[in-house]
Amino acid sequence: MPPARGSADAAEYGLVDGNDDEHDSLIELSSGQPRQRRGAPAPRAGEPSQSRGASKPSIFLILFFFGLAGVYYLGLQEGKSEVKSERGSSRVFPPKNDAASAVDEEDTAKPTDKPPEQAGDGRLFTRARLEATRAEANKLVEMLETYYSGSEQAKKMLLDPWIDPWEIEDPKDLEKRDRATKIIDVMARALVSDERKTFLMGGIGSSVMAGHDNCHMDSYESQMERLWKPVWNAAGMDFVFQNAGEGGGCGDSHENQVFCVKQNISPDVDIVHYEWTYFEHGAAAPQHESLIRWTQMLPRQPPVHIYNTGEMKGIPEEDLAKQYAKYGFNAFYMKTGFYNGGHDYNSEKIREKDPFDRFSPGHVGDGYHDTTRYGELEADPKRQESLGVVMRNWHPGPMGFQLTSDAFTYVYTKALLEALRLIEMYFDDGEDPREIWSENSRPMLLKEDLPEPLHCDPEYCVVDEAPGCLNYEAPTYGFWGARVEDPNDDLNPHKGEVQNWSVWQQSNSLLYMVGKQDIAVFSEREDIEMCRHLDACGGISGITKNDGMVVFRLPKMEVGLVVICGCCGKKVAEEFFVNNPSIEIRYNTVVLDPKTFDIWPNGKCVRLLKRFPTQGRESETPTGHAYLSLKVIEDMKNPVRISHVITI
Secondary structure (H helix, E strand, O other): OOOOOOHHHHHHOOOOOOOOOOOOOHHHHHHOOOOOOOOOOOOOOOOOOOOOOOOOOOHHHHHHHHHHHHHHHHHHHOOOEEEEOOOOOEEEEOOOOHHHHOOOHHHHOOOOOOOHHHOOOOOOOOHHHHHHHHHHHHHHHHHHHHHOOOHHHHHHHHHOOEOOOOOOOOOOOHHHHHHHHHHHHHHHHHHHOOOOOEEEEEEEEOHHHHOOOOOHHHOHHHHHHHHHHHHHHHOOOEEEEEEEEOOHHHOOOHHHHHHHHHHHOOOOOOEEEEEOHHHHOOOOHHHHHHHHHHHOOOOOOOOEEEEEOOOOOOOOOHHHHHHOHHHOOEEEEHHHHHHHOOOOHHHHHHOOOOOOOOOOOOOEOOOOOOOOOOHHHOOOHHHHHHOOEOEOOOOEOHHHHHHHHHHHHHHHHHHHHHHHHHHHHHHHOOOOOHHHHOHHHOOOOOHHHOOOOOOOOHHHHOOOOOOEEEEOOEOOOOOOOOEEOOOOOOOOOOOOOOEOOEEEEOOOOOOOOOOHHHHHHHOOOOOHHHHOOOOEOEEEEEOOHHHEEEEEEOOOOOOOOEEEEEOOOOOOHHHHHHOOOOEEEEEOOEEOOHHHOEEOOOOOEEEEEOOOOOOOHHHOOOOOOOEEEEEEOOOOOOOEEEEEEEEO
């Protein structure tokens, strides 16, 4: 039998007497509906109950109870009794039979002692799974706390190196409580929703996110998959981390890729990670805020967590952390995590004899351990040494990625344990947690529900849908926005014209962007495939008049923004699209004047339209769709390649 819920646990989030007006519970905040108080807490052990020593009931009270019983019996004869739960959701219970009505009143007031899997309600996340999940989660937390020399040290290195340090279990500060509530809600919904088979995370970012200069299996996403998967397996689910990191060779940056969150990773992700440490130069608040807002328009409203490889100076983007606390936004700083552990890195750099920097390229050992945990099990000493590298160069090595994986996993597992505690409260009360945390009960957010933006352009970031994106680069896991129209489709406004542009994708070798140290190790090993990186440049290309045109059917848009990006290079937009007399660009069959284009949001992209045209043929969409076309009107020496079509 599960342990009973103590009044202290219940009081923690306002479930018993206290200042209910000022302290909403996590359950209240998760459900979007107030949870009504259950009344006074039960007497503690050794205290007299309220009924003890009371006078005998009067005859009037006895008659009153007989009357109530009669009314109750008549209600049962109606076949069903509809009741209102204390959370405000209406439920229908089957009628009780005569034998049930004869059960002692004290017993009927108790929740069933049966495990939920025996209660006949069909739920998949049962008490047995809850207990198995909790056991795996506690085992993981214990392992990490042991590895980092205790819970206090783990807190310093894993929970504190964030813009706003995490407090999951008992947050006192309102912003911390809001942020914790969001991440706990994410976990609870994933656990109890019967249709869920996978907890899904996705990361967009640069070569750091991709894991370059390492084997792909040593990236923090791959390490995190291996670390956290047993917890979700215990819950009857899988854990998948979609790594959409891309190297800089394609010319991309956070400025254009942030528009593609809905295609680069699945729109159904539970949590979004973002990393562009070396591209931002401290000036990416508009992109961060846009991403935060756009992700809240996705089906599961995933929180955005930023990964920064460096050391936190002051409190960067504190305004965003405050503004979007209730949406779970936060940012982790890897090097700060190392410093928080107390190792004196600075004295090592200035000591008289053999000074060294543990964050210099190729250094082995972080001051706490000489290699990763899985490196300790590695038989090959060269591979073991490689797995102890903190920084390959500007890219982290496996040790840097291990701390990163551990930090994210520790935060999320703490939140998952709290979600399990809250779910168990419902089990203990004989209630179904799906009524609060199912996918269908998630409150829908509209653009006006979010606070006013601080940094991003309201025309593009205050919208009800995340931007549409067609991205020919790899990898992508989500849904495209624009699509190439069938040349023979009756709705194609250019039907009958030559449309022969071809899709191209860069072919990378198995050991593309793997560091030399690991190439030497794996060149003779059968498991070399685990080193393969996923990213590659790509585009749809035209070079001669025989290629004709490519016609894109654009998706539904709110604003009318249309952007195309070229591949490959950081400043190809002007050459490809602005100052190229060999191509012709049309919108809704009307030729666009290149003089109206601007290079935006970075040097590989051009903004064709800032918003919907308001007059002329280009403003008309008789088929219900807008169309964009590019046509080669004279042969070119080099192909024009389109890597992205972005719309809002």
